[in-house]
Amino acid sequence: MSNNKIILEGCIVQFKTVNELVLNDSEVFELFALTQMTKSLELSFENISNSIVDGGHDGGIDSILVLVDDEVIESLDELDEYNFSNKTKTRIIISQCKKENSFKESALDKLITSIPALFDLEKNDTALLSRFNSDVVSAALNAREIWTKTAINGGEIFVDYNYACNAPKIEINGTFSGKVSQLMVLSEGVFSMKNLSFTNYSSTELLKQYQIHKSNRLVLEFKEQPLSTSYLHHGIGYIGMVKLADYQLFLRSDSGEIRDDLFESNIRHFQGEVDVNKKIRQTVEHVSNKDFWWLNNGITIIADSPNQIGKKLSLENVQIVNGLQTSYSIFNCHNGDTNDERCVLVKVIINNDKETIDNIIESTNSQNPVSATLLRATESTQRNLELYFFNEGYFYDRRKNYYKNQGKAASKIFGIQYTAQAIRSIVFNDPHSSRAKPTSLLKDDKSYYEIFNPNNDFRGYLKCCLICKKSNDFWLTIGDSTFKNKTSNFKLHLAWLFPIMLLRKSKLSFEDITNVDVTLLNQAAFDDTLECLLSYIDEFQQINPESNLINMAKSSDFTKFVIEKIIEKFK
Secondary structure, three states: OOHHHHHHHHHHHHHHHHOOOOOOHHHHHHHHHHHHHOHHHOOOHHHHHHOEOOOOOOOOOOEEEEEEOOEEOOOHHHHHHOOOOOOOEEEEEEEEEEOOOOOOHHHHHHHHHHHHHHOOOOOOHHHHHOOOOHHHHHHHHHHHHHHHHHHHOOOEEEEEEEEEEOOOOOOOOHHHHHHHHHHHHHHHHHHOOOOEEEEEEOHHHHHHHHOOOOOOEEEEEOOOOOEEEEEOOOEEEEEEEEEHHHHHHHHEOOOOOEOHHHHOOOOOOOOOOOHHHHHHHHHHHOOOOOOHHHHOOOEEEEEEEEEEEOOEEEEEEEEEEEOHHHHHHHHHHOOOOOOOOOEEEEEEEEOOOHHHHHHHHHHHOOOOOOOHHHHHHHOHHHHHHHHHHHHOOOEEEOOOOOOOOOOOOHHHEEEHHHHHHHHHHHOOOOHHHHHHOOOHHHHOHHHHHHHOOOOOOHHHHHHHHHHHHHHHHHHHOOOOHHHHHHHHHHHHHHHHHHHHHHHOOOOOOHHHHHHOOHHHOOHHHHHHHHHHHHHHHHHHHHHOOOOOHHHHHOOHHHHHHHHHHHHHHOO
């Protein structure tokens, strides 16, 4: 066994331990490999886990990820937030992860036959379900819709294939290379584009990815020594001018791209060629007798551990919370000329209080209209939930990847949308809406304030998350592939029914959930729940033969049918 393979196996054990994963070796390898292969994309653990579609009838595909302008899209209702244009960039990532000791040509054979069928726009969900499992079909339909919208609006489409296995190094023969070429030619015809890639990952490549660590300390050079000031004991501030070329350098990663991770706490992403950005670009590109900062808003940075030496300010954990549009415009449009004396105004705030930081983010982004959904994370209820979860030993991830970046166990991290889906499913008897329109739960004020009622006992929020987590963990261990494939779109239904079967009540109140003993939700209770759900699915399909598993999971009719059965069962 090679040294790289031995070391990698130790890294995988560490990954499993740190994230408290209850999975078999093959499943852990899959999650580990996907995490390393997508490391530069800054995905959450939940994004990666939700992308997995393997199992029986998976067409040789283990994971499908779709990103629009670097943002993961997991359901079609999220597309309401996007205006597709000729500047849109869509990336479809199709991955295979095999805990095998060599690269297999058979894996490519499956892709060669599956891709044309899955991305044939004339095939509907019913036709695809006759060949593929419902997870693959759901992910493919999502990708197809986004691909179509991007193409119609003249945007750019990329398709990346990844293949990871446990081989010591990449060793492939001519036949394997020929099949990769065949897949590329085939995909070029299917997607009508040439932005295609195929990347192999052996133990060597996965280990290299694992060893990449993002540098937390950056140096910002001001034109003159920045003014520093403090406000009582609450924090330190720096303010000064930074030359455009120096600010562009500050934003540049080692690979030459913009450091997108600096903007994770910004409530907007780059808006492209909108009017305001066109005007910023013009002032960047055209030198005049007016300084840049006279004509444009400045930059607000939140950071830790400042160290000032003359004009240079060294900072850790940098987050640009206001000025994203300006930053991107400078990065994209400035020619890098260090003789250009024009500057951008930059203020740096050093403050570790989360509530203060939230207020800074909200106030510095209030000059322009912002969707209420984007500001949910700053609301007092969300901050209080984070504090409650933390006190109980769990982590409420109001901001994507905040706790992942701190190395907290993935099994103990719950995001806002995950929590909203859990509450809506379990407390409101509404798993179908949670499955069909997860984003709408947060966008719609009525739904949001029903779910996140500050008068509710916060114990219920954590209990719902734990119920969903336990239910999904048990689902992952289902040995019968038929049962697993049939219920893969009904995970929220299983979580909904899990405590109902335990408490033998057809409708659970928030108080019921708050008081439920989660330890009683064991394997036996889950097996009873699974058996009931399978019988309800079969019975509903007998009555409604035109229905398929994907539509049923999103249908209020199926939920009503189950409720009637539960009422009858516990009458």
